[in-house]
Amino acid sequence: MSTIVVGYDGTEGADVALCEAASLARDLGDRLVLVFSYEVSRLGGEVADYADALRQYGRGVLERGRSQDVLHGLDVELREVEQRPAHGLIAIADEYDARMIVTGSYGERPLKGILVGSTPYRLMHLSERPVLVVRSGGQDGS
Structure with a gap:
């Protein structure tokens, strides 16, 4: 049994990616690991409270995903x-x-992905593993 890692933040794009990853996991006999990854800005005051709130939010998002x-x-x-x-x-x-990382995308234009640093764009350039980017019906990427 191998593993498929899914970036999951509860958005429409994450839900579409989760459905695709679940289908692949069934076909391949793999387990899924749903990941909520977040960065806490160390600038400003109440960093510990903010980090705790993000952790709690992330747990809730992951539990909703698992259900x-x-x-x-x-x-x-x-x-x-x-x-x-x-x-x-x-x-x-x-x-x-x-085996791979699966993430959702709203179909950002390539230049926006480069300038803003979208997660799918970064994954495709940093990961040594296969990355499947599943596009949702969000924004118009044309």
Whole structure:
């Protein structure tokens, strides 16, 4: 049994990616690891409270993800990582020696991905593992 790591933040793009990852996990007999990766800005005052709030939010998002019907019967683990999202997903994928990383995308234009540093764009350039970017019906990427 191998592992598929899924970046999951509860958005429409993450839900679409989760459905695709679940389908692949069924076909391949793999387990899924849902990952909520976040970065805490160390600038400003109440950093500890902010970090705790993000952790709690992340746990709730992951639990909602795990409860989706599409995951019924699959081996699913939940992980929270305090790292920039792309780096956190890569770290978890390395820890599990994952087959691939699956993430959602709203179809940002390439220049926006480069300038803003979207997670899918970073994953494709930083990960040594295969990355599947599943596009949702969000923004118009033309």
